[in-house]
Amino acid sequence: MKKVKCALIGSGNIGADLIYKIQRSPFLEPVWMVGIDPASEGLRRAAGIGLKTTAAGVDGLLPHILADNIQIAFDATSAYVHAENSRKLNALGVMMIDLTPAAIGPLCVPPVNLREHADRVEMNVNMISCAGQATIPIVFAVSRVQSVAYGEIIASLASKSVGPGTRANLDEFTYTTSSAIEQVGGARKGKALAIINPAEPPMLMRNTIYCLTDEEPDQKRISESIEEMIGEVRKYVPGYRLVNGPLFDGKKVAVFMEVSGLGDYLPKYAGNLDIMTAAATRTAEMFAEEILTGKIQLQPLKEAA
């Protein structure tokens, strides 16, 4: 079957893990990996399994876009360079999946709003953050039953799974995730907390979701809605699991989740890496399916004057 050809920008943990996810996809084919450090482990691995690589950044990729028919690019660099990468690639008709906290495009959590983005043929969608992907489905599962005044999430990540980019930019992570709890999760106010735990052996990614409902929570309907949502997420992240809850305490609903990864690039404790790359892959697949069936066509975006 024909596949949509993809480029991966950024050769850190996320980029390296994405290669495995995309390779398994029936709709996507990884063709290029872009880095800035010729000595990077990610680029070396990519070359080893047959991808074309460049260490000259996005500019090293641009001359090959048309010849290699690249239609989707994943950006796992940093919020600071994403806008420029996106502008250059959109201009060539390449759709961008943004895994940085830049969030210049609409925020995407696949089981919540991917369909809408695909219908609108968005040329840039943002994957928020690992914590956002792991928790917003649950906030949404509560808010689709009854209104949520406040949603708060706590993500605990194994130290070994958190790369230098996230570490140096924790505020961006906080701002983007908090805002997505509101915009996508449906809580009127959102707050995100991140904890980096160095325990050995490394802990699996844990996420706690608290929602404050306006009225007394309908325990039965909320529990069913959460269970159904967990099933949706498990379709692309099999290691997404409810540990405890939902626990009802007045108007507070608490849900305690765990994410174990597939162990593709980093070991299973790095569920945070997996849920991000799996959600990005799921997103690309939906666009790819529709490109392949001719339902949608990507067009070059004219640069804003």
Place this chain on the structure above:
Amino acid sequence: MSENTLRGRKIILHDMCLRDGMHAKGEQISTEEMARIATALDDAGVPLIQVSHGAGLGGNSLQHGFAPHSNEEYWDAVIPRLKQAKASVLLLPGLGTMKELQSAWDHGVRSVHVATHCTEADTSPQHIAYARKLGMDTTGFLMMAHLNTPTGLAEQGKLMESYGAHSVYITDSAGYLLPEDVKTRVAALRDVLQPETEIGFHGHNNMGMGIANSLAAIAAGATRIDASVGGLGAGAGNTPLEVFVAVCERMGIVTGCDLFKLMDMAEEIIFPLMDHIVRVDRASLTLGFAGVYSTFLLHANRAAARFGIPARDILVELGRKKMIGGQEDMIIDTAMTMAKARGLLKETVAA
């Protein structure tokens, strides 16, 4: 450590009643109480007073509890009344942000503890640099310091210094360290940091070592000590400030604080304010013995009451699972998992 070796040493005391003490009060201190405590501290000559939610900037949350007032309201109630003392705040990256730090500065806060777990200093460069840009007295605060080696702490402290920290703290969040452990950790920092970078120690009294540990820190080169009047703080409390000042007077260590005023303050203001006697008891001793974050104490007591698992069992399990500061959600989670294993809770809680 003989009296002579420390005689004449000058140290800067930093009171924690109105930040760490918030934990001991379930985050419930009024603006009036804050103003009364802060003016008494100021009058007694304490040079630095930390004022905020117990978890610092961004602390108001379901995870850490909601205080009756915003940090801004507390600062506005306290800072205009200070004659000599400077107000400080705590910032944990991942919880507090630079926007909140800017607000602290705008409301008159002039010093900050930028706190990370003792192995994760590289999550603090943005915040330390921003504090320096604002013109704040900036501390890198290495929490749960018993979970890293002296050499490891020295490397982490060096990072914080490179981001711009004026001082680096050994923070015994679990009250686990013994004096010899403190001495080797402070000495390791002293070996690698620039001579102008100060070293501090923040203790908890869970093993009864607050004062002994602070003295060990000074002997090894620390010049900043966190303490709180009456020991009002998480777990068995911080190093009791008035007791520490009395010991310093006897040893000839210069604090610039008025002992009798602090004694009066502890007796007349702080002790009557306590909801429970902040002391070494079964649960707080468990924190120190098992190496668990002191703030977990009241959370564990509440989870114990709700799920029928003894607080000590929960705390020991949290220690075994190596949970760190900020993971308060894991207390309920752990209690629920233990309750299921003991047949006290059904698999599904939902009705």
